[in-house]
Amino acid sequence: MKKKGLILLDLFSGAGGFHKGIIEAGIHIRKSYFSEVDKHAINVYKEHFPKSNYLGAIEQVTADKIKETPDIITFGFPCQDLSIAGKKKGMAKGSGTRSALFYEVIRIVEELIEQKRYPKLLLFENVKGLISHNNGKTFQQVREAIANLGIYRYAEWQLLNTSWFLPQNRERVFFAAHLGEESGRKIFPIEGNSQENNKGKKSENTFALTTREGALTNSSTYLSIPIASTQFIKHKQNGKRWKQNGDDMYTITSTDRHGIWDGKKVIRKLTPTECERLQGFPDDWTINAPETQRYKLMGNAVSVPVVKTIFETWKRNVKI
Incomplete structure (x- = not known):
């Protein structure tokens, strides 16, 4: 790994679970940018990553605000419209649902591409309902939107459970898209962490x-x-x-x-x-x-050891 470290763009950053997990994986983040709207999440993020650059709400983020090309873009876009617990309104582009904010991420990456800046890795997390919503058509639209960016040769995903690492049953889809000509698995499947083994x-x-x-x-x-x-x-x-x-x-x-x-x-x-x-x-x-916000922040967070394991695997398999 280059000593200078990597650049992180952390969208829908929440309490900083992606950032924390990447660091725990032994990856040096030289500079980071983040986007969030919840004021308590913003305060927690700034407390733990004081040098990170705040970009505002996702709709306000533009490529021009990001001074260096991000190596990694992480995001956990809102799941309310996909979750079994929610009303499952979906995330069609232009629908106005919170989950449709996914397309703001696509817009930002498109702007970066127009400036000939190409992030190495896109990684997002969402509820497992994303895969089955609308008989799988929603997940297909997500994959097509990323494929249509035109620079990601290979994508992979897996349903991971926090219970493999910690005593919480939390199934989430993790999706990774990789830059470059090489195809083949670089992260998933995560192996050797079944409940039986843990x-x-x-x-x-x-x-x-x-x-x-x-x-x-x-x-x-x-x-x-x-x-x-x-x-x-x-x-x-x-x-x-x-x-x-x-x-x-x-x-x-x-x-x-x-x-x-x-x-x-x-x-x-x-x-x-x-x-x-x-x-x-x-x-x-x-x-x-x-206190009430502490519960909310953790309920919306990504599980740190899951992220850590993902990036440990990525670091082993990709020339950074």
Whole structure:
């Protein structure tokens, strides 16, 4: 890897999960640019990456604002219109849905190409509903939009689950498009991380989740049963209201307040710090945001160890 480092353009940046994961993969980011609209996410991002250049909302980002050619463009465009939990309105270009902001990313890359600047890697994350929405036509439109940019010879994708790394069931699609003439897999499939192979790690993380907070006893016999919601007893996620002791936590979202039940009488919601751990962030990553916003930031975040693994693989297989 060149000592000078790489340039990152982090769109829909949230709390900085992509940036954090890239750094943990051992890739030096010499300069970065980011776009976000949530003021609390912006503050958290600036706190941890103070030298990063803020570009404003995605609609305000232009190639002229990006002074150096990005090597990597990462983005997790809004999923509300694709998610099973949402209204599944879709993301057709010009539809006005939040998920249609994907085409703002395409616009930015087109502007870079017009200036003869070519990012090496496009990587995005979204809910697994992206693949099945509208009988697969939406995902086809996404692939076609990236292919029509004309510079990405090869694209690959995989459905990854955070539970392979941490005790949270969180399935997300990761899609990578690569610059250059070489075809062939450069990242996926991510192998050697099945739940079967990670049982020991998962158990250890579950114990850390329920004992380091100070709210629960350190007894190894203490039950920590994930429940879908501490507020709505009839609330379900993936058809379940609660799980078995030691199971992975439900998928953390920006609105739900998942909790833990001791099997008897104590029910409490997860703490913000526990949510950070379940997403692979350091403790207190969002400490300076209001508590309600800390839950939202983690619910919208990308899981750091998943990103780390992706970029470790990319670094091994691509000449950077």
